Amino acid sequence: MLETKNKILLTDSRFLSQPENTVFVAIKGVRHDGHNFVSQLIDRGVKDFIVNKDWLSQNPEMKPKATFQTAENTVKALQTLAKKHREGFSLPVIGITGSNGKTIVKEWLSLILQNHFSLVKSPRSYNSQIGVPLSICQINKNHDLGIFEAGISLPAEMQNLQSIIQPSIGIFTNIGSAHNEGFRSLKQKITEKLRLFRHAQKLIYCQDYEPLHEEIRIFLKSVNPEIELISWSIKGKGSIPIEVNIRNNFSEIAIYWNGEEYHMRVPFTDDASIENAIHCFFGAFEILRSNLEETEITAAIQKGFDMLKPVAMRLELKEGINNCYLIDDSYNNDFGGLSMALNFMKQHHANRKKTIILSDVLQTGLKDADLYAKIKALLEGSGIDRVIGIGPKITKHAGLFSEIECFDSVKHFIDNLKKTPFRNELILIKGAREFSFEKIVNQLISKVHGTVFEINLDAITHNLNFYKSRLKPETKIMAMVKASAYGSGSTEIASLLQYHLVDYLAVAYTDEGVELRENGIDLPIMVLNPHPDTFGKLIEHHLEPEIYSSNNLREFQLFLEDSETSEQPIKIHLKIDTGMNRLGFKESDLEEVIRLIKNDKKIEIASIFSHLAAADSKQHKSFSKQQIETFIKLSDYLIGELDYKPLRHILNSAGIIAHTEDAFDMVRLGIGLYGIEATDKLQNDLMSVGALKTKVSQIKLVKKGETVGYGRVGRPEKDIRVATIAIGYADGFDRRLSDGKGYVWINGTLCPTIGNVCMDMTMIDVSEADCNEGDTVEIFGSHYSIFEMAEALQTIPYEILTNIGHRVKRVFFKE
Numbered sequence: 001m002l003e004t005k006n007k008i009l010l011t012d013s014r015f016l017s018q019p020e021n022t023v024f025v026a027i028k029g030v031r032h033d034g035h036n037f038v039s040q041l042i043d044r045g046v047k048d049f050i051v052n053k054d055w056l057s058q059n060p061e062m063k064p065k066a067t068f069q070t071a072e073n074t075v076k077a078l079q080t081l082a083k084k085h086r087e088g089f090s091l092p093v094i095g096i097t098g099s100n101g102k103t104i105v106k107e108w109l110s111l112i113l114q115n116h117f118s119l120v121k122s123p124r125s126y127n128s129q130i131g132v133p134l135s136i137c138q139i140n141k142n143h144d145l146g147i148f149e150a151g152i153s154l155p156a157e158m159q160n161l162q163s164i165i166q167p168s169i170g171i172f173t174n175i176g177s178a179h180n181e182g183f184r185s186l187k188q189k190i191t192e193k194l195r196l197f198r199h200a201q202k203l204i205y206c207q208d209y210e211p212l213h214e215e216i217r218i219f220l221k222s223v224n225p226e227i228e229l230i231s232w233s234i235k236g237k238g239s240i241p242i243e244v245n246i247r248n249n250f251s252e253i254a255i256y257w258n259g260e261e262y263h264m265r266v267p268f269t270d271d272a273s274i275e276n277a278i279h280c281f282f283g284a285f286e287i288l289r290s291n292l293e294e295t296e297i298t299a300a301i302q303k304g305f306d307m308l309k310p311v312a313m314r315l316e317l318k319e320g321i322n323n324c325y326l327i328d329d330s331y332n333n334d335f336g337g338l339s340m341a342l343n344f345m346k347q348h349h350a351n352r353k354k355t356i357i358l359s360d361v362l363q364t365g366l367k368d369a370d371l372y373a374k375i376k377a378l379l380e381g382s383g384i385d386r387v388i389g390i391g392p393k394i395t396k397h398a399g400l401f402s403e404i405e406c407f408d409s410v411k412h413f414i415d416n417l418k419k420t421p422f423r424n425e426l427i428l429i430k431g432a433r434e435f436s437f438e439k440i441v442n443q444l445i446s447k448v449h450g451t452v453f454e455i456n457l458d459a460i461t462h463n464l465n466f467y468k469s470r471l472k473p474e475t476k477i478m479a480m481v482k483a484s485a486y487g488s489g490s491t492e493i494a495s496l497l498q499y500h501l502v503d504y505l506a507v508a509y510t511d512e513g514v515e516l517r518e519n520g521i522d523l524p525i526m527v528l529n530p531h532p533d534t535f536g537k538l539i540e541h542h543l544e545p546e547i548y549s550s551n552n553l554r555e556f557q558l559f560l561e562d563s564e565t566s567e568q569p570i571k572i573h574l575k576i577d578t579g580m581n582r583l584g585f586k587e588s589d590l591e592e593v594i595r596l597i598k599n600d601k602k603i604e605i606a607s608i609f610s611h612l613a614a615a616d617s618k619q620h621k622s623f624s625k626q627q628i629e630t631f632i633k634l635s636d637y638l639i640g641e642l643d644y645k646p647l648r649h650i651l652n653s654a655g656i657i658a659h660t661e662d663a664f665d666m667v668r669l670g671i672g673l674y675g676i677e678a679t680d681k682l683q684n685d686l687m688s689v690g691a692l693k694t695k696v697s698q699i700k701l702v703k704k705g706e707t708v709g710y711g712r713v714g715r716p717e718k719d720i721r722v723a724t725i726a727i728g729y730a731d732g733f734d735r736r737l738s739d740g741k742g743y744v745w746i747n748g749t750l751c752p753t754i755g756n757v758c759m760d761m762t763m764i765d766v767s768e769a770d771c772n773e774g775d776t777v778e779i780f781g782s783h784y785s786i787f788e789m790a791e792a793l794q795t796i797p798y799e800i801l802t803n804i805g806h807r808v809k810r811v812f813f814k815e
Contacts, residue, residue, distance in 0.1 A: 013041055021043050093166060118365045388407070464477075486674050573609060579627045585634075709763055
């Protein structure tokens with residue numbers, strides 16, 4: 001039987017913090033194999049491993065170096081460990097599944113219930129075949145409630161998770177299109193998800209999702225006839241009718257249940273949040289029955305709802321004061337979430353001093369002395385340089401830390417902010433909701449205007465994995481982060497790509513590569529347009545130039561002759577022009593290229609590459625094939641004259657899809673990484689990465705006959721309401737979108753521009769919208785896509801992304 005002896009289970013070698021107390025589970029995936037990092041982890045002090053039996057038999061020399069437990073399948077082994085661990089506890093467990101809202105419902109429920117139970121929950125969205133067992137292994141003897149989410153993407157996965165979670169109460173949030181590709185039909189997907197509740201006592205769900213209700217009636221009731229169904233409906237279909245009244249900035253919910261009428265108020269007006277809140281009401285009500293009287297239950301739930309704020313429950317990376325960067329994780333603080341936030345911290349701005357501002361840590365089930373001793377070890381293992389504690393408990397246990405600054409409240413910290421200056425730091429702000437750490441964020445964030453470009457790091461990961469799935473495992477990936485990662489922010493995107501083990505990065509200019517090096521990026525970096533004036537910086541920072549002409553090559557060689565360089569040759573990348581007629585060597589140039597390079601010991605050709613002119617066009621598919629054939633011919637000639645074999649690459653994002661069979665050794669993934677592809681069919685496979693948002697500054701009534709904006713271009717034909725929003729052409733909202741040619745999305749309504757777009761602001765006709773000053777405005781995002789905006793401008797999404805102004809605040813987030 002596999003054992004872990006209460007040690008930390010680790011499946012990602014990059015997040016090692018306490019080697020002596022870690023069991024590493026080596027998991028083999030499609031493109032990456034955890035076994036490849038075993039030797040490295042042994043060198044770093046890890047002594048305990050769970051590995052595939054075949055791997056150990058093929059590497060017998062490893063046996064004396066550590067303790068190895070073997071399994072036919074290490075994922076199954078991890079699940080077996082978790083199942084055994086779960087069976088040692090009889091606490092009630094809420095299990096949550098569905099297409100959307102799982103994490104929100106889990107977090108809101110935990111907030112409502114945290115003062116009544118010692119609860120344990122999934123860290124963030126740990127709901128996969130690996131995430132669920134890691135979550136379950138957090139349970140200890142002091143916990144009296146568990147809340148865990150489960151997600152699946154393929155048939156037969158949920159039965160594994162059911163035996164690990166063993167929920168007594170289930171919540172099925174909703175059913176949608178997420179992961180449809182893994183199932184034959186919607187019916188099959190619902191049935192597979194319902195397997196989580198085959199032994200549950202109660203199931204909470206919305207009957208308005210008719211296919212879900214039908215499968216519960218046909219499938220779940222047949223395998224679990226005793227299950228109690230708590231089915232609610234806003235449309236009058238369920239056994240529990242719900243009435244919702246939307247007010248200015250909140251919703252009133254009336255629930256008619258078991259002959260009683262309950263009234264709740266939630267600080268949201270959108271359909272998804274209302275649905276999530278109703279699920280939380282029933283889940284909390286059922287759990288609190290054993291602890292409280294009915295009147296106390298509704299009061300406790302309302303108190304929890306009052307603590308909810310209309311902010312995303314996500315990790316956000318933001319620019320701070322004095323050249324600092326902030327990781328804003330200010331909405332909750334449990335031990336599992338702290339560990340994940342520290343892991344996120346390791347991925348970004350590696351060269352900066354690391355600081356954590358930490359509130360009392362809740363929901364652990366541990367004695368305070370044991371908890372803060374564990375936190376100390378975790379922070380030390382994560383390389384934290386500076387610890388600031390806020391709250392009575394962490395202050396009381398400050399003596400456990402070698403060095404810590406403590407404050408009894410957020411107010412006390414802010415009052416003393418001038419005495420605790422921050423400069424050039426990466427600051428993790430991790431606080432429980434009741435501490436209101438958003439006040440600290442507001443003090444430390446860089447003061448810029450209200451327009452923000454939100455970049456979803458999870459979406460970039462999704463898109464990267466999508467393209468990986470189209471390639472052979474051995475095919476390398478060069479990710480393009482030029483033009484500030486297409487407007488998204490090169491350092492942050494490069495950090496994420498480095499974490500996900502891409503093989504190469506590419507930038508346009510040397511200075512872009514230097515910035516990445518200065519921020520801890522150590523991947524190989526190709527520079528597409530290296531100017532001779534920057535050759536010194538290029539060599540100093542171990543950047544690799546694209547060489548595209550004989551003159552270009554001679555300039556670089558002359559520089560190397562006159563410079564003191566290391567004994568190792570400098571890697572270069574030769575570009576072949578196969579028909580783009582932009583940059584690159586023609587066939588007639590290659591003889592001279594060979595003559596110049598063949599005996600030059602200071603240069604090594606890292607790769608030979610070319611660029612497809614029309615990979616995204618079916619009309620020009622034959623031309624693309626012609627380019628590929630030319631590339632094969634010319635690169636074969638070059639390689640034949642060398643005594644080594646450089647990498648070869650020609651495919652861009654569109655080429656990966658249209659010409660997968662010609663991937664060669666490496667591909668260059670560019671705009672597709674950011675969720676944009678020329679092929680409409682792919683838009684369902686890719687996730688949108690960016691959303692540009694601003695705020696309503698002012699709303700006023702403009703009467704018929706009056707005019708709006710410069711040049712008096714805006715001339716309403718009737719009395720209208722006009723909102724001025726805090727974005728203009730200096731921010732990237734193109735002036736061509738003036739006077740009705742452009743639209744923005746406000747609270748469910750597309751609103752046209754009126755008058756000319758100004759440099760710093762724009763006027764919008766909001767006569768049909770329910771909006772107020774201070775409301776959020778989506779310029780493009782999930783409701784009004786960048787493709788629609790590009791169509792209005794008769795341009796391409798690339799231009800919109802790269803024109804987003806530098807003063808627009810970038811916020812990077814991870815759900």
